[in-house]
Amino acid sequence: xxxxxxxxxxxxxxxxxxxxxxxxxxxxxxxxxxxxxxxxxxxxxxxxxxxxxxxxxxxxxxxxxxxxxxxxxxxxxxxxxxxxxxxxxxxxxxxxxxxxxxxxxxxxxxxxxxxxxxxxxxxxxxxxxxxxxxxxxxxxxxxxxxxxxxxxxxxxxxxxxxxxxxxxxxxxxxxxxxx
Numbered sequence: 001x002x003x004x005x006x007x008x009x010x011x012x013x014x015x016x017x018x019x020x021x022x023x024x025x026x027x028x029x030x031x032x033x034x035x036x037x038x039x040x041x042x043x044x045x046x047x048x049x050x051x052x053x054x055x056x057x058x059x060x061x062x063x064x065x066x067x068x069x070x071x072x073x074x075x076x077x078x079x080x081x082x083x084x085x086x087x088x089x090x091x092x093x094x095x096x097x098x099x100x101x102x103x104x105x106x107x108x109x110x111x112x113x114x115x116x117x118x119x120x121x122x123x124x125x126x127x128x129x130x131x132x133x134x135x136x137x138x139x140x141x142x143x144x145x146x147x148x149x150x151x152x153x154x155x156x157x158x159x160x161x162x163x164x165x166x167x168x169x170x171x172x173x174x175x176x177x178x179x
Contacts, residue, residue, distance in 0.1 A: 019053040019102075021138050021175035028061050028171050030146075032164040039073060041066040048173050050138065055096035057112060057140075059173075060089050081153050082119055090118040092125065100131065107132045112142075119151040129171070138175045143168060 026046045032039040043066045048059035063084040068074040078084040094114020108131045116125045129142030145166045 019051055020178045021050045021052065022178045023048040023059075023140075023173040023175045026059075026173040028059075028066075028169065030066075030170070031168045034164050039068070041068045041074070041077065043067070046173075048140070048175065050096075050140075050175055052100075052102040052138075055098075056094075057096060057114070058091070058093050059171075060091045062089055063087065081148075087119050090116070092116050092127075094125070094127070096131070100133075102133055102138065105134050116146070118146070119153050121151040123150060136177060140171065140173045140175065142171045144171075145169070 023046065025044075026048060027042060027044050028046055029040060029042040043061050045065045046059060046061045048057065050057045063082045064078055066074070066077065068077065082090075092112075092114055094112040097111045097113060098108065100108050100110070110129055110131050112125075112127045112129070114125060114127075115122050125144075127142055127144050129140060132139040132141070145168055147166050149165065
């Protein structure tokens with residue numbers, strides 16, 4: 001995890017630590033709804049990094065850290081869909097477009113523009129959400145959709161009725177200043 005944090009800090013181009021926030025509590029979940037079956041999974045071990053000085057944001061989610069209701073679903077997700085051995089991470093690198101005073105408590109609507117790299121396919125993404133500033137803690141919240149085919153994730157015809165073409169992703173992170 002320390003190596004991932006260092007890589008993220010370098011990716012942000014951060015020279016000092018005074019304006020860097022790290023996700024101490026983070027939850028990334030996804031939900032797929034079909035007539036046959038709902039599929040959801042949650043990852044709570046990811047640590048996003050944010051620079052309030054530049055607006056740069058990086059989050060790297062380990063695919064095998066997504067937990068499912070059933071071990072069978074988790075195995076199929078990792079082996080057959082996202083191919084975790086070949087593509088171990090999903091990564092978003094972006095930048096908050098709005099100028100925010102992160103020393104002032106409040107709820108701010110934000111837009112992040114960046115790149116989502118998943119299953120070896122990098123695509124530009126614009127993600128909207130909120131940043132809540134309260135007592136020096138930044139809380140990021142967002143919901144967005146990912147079209148499975150856009151990232152060349154193939155769904156076998158046997159399972160096509162069980163997995164939605166579009167998966168809803170929910171992101172929540174509480175971030176504190178790194179000293």
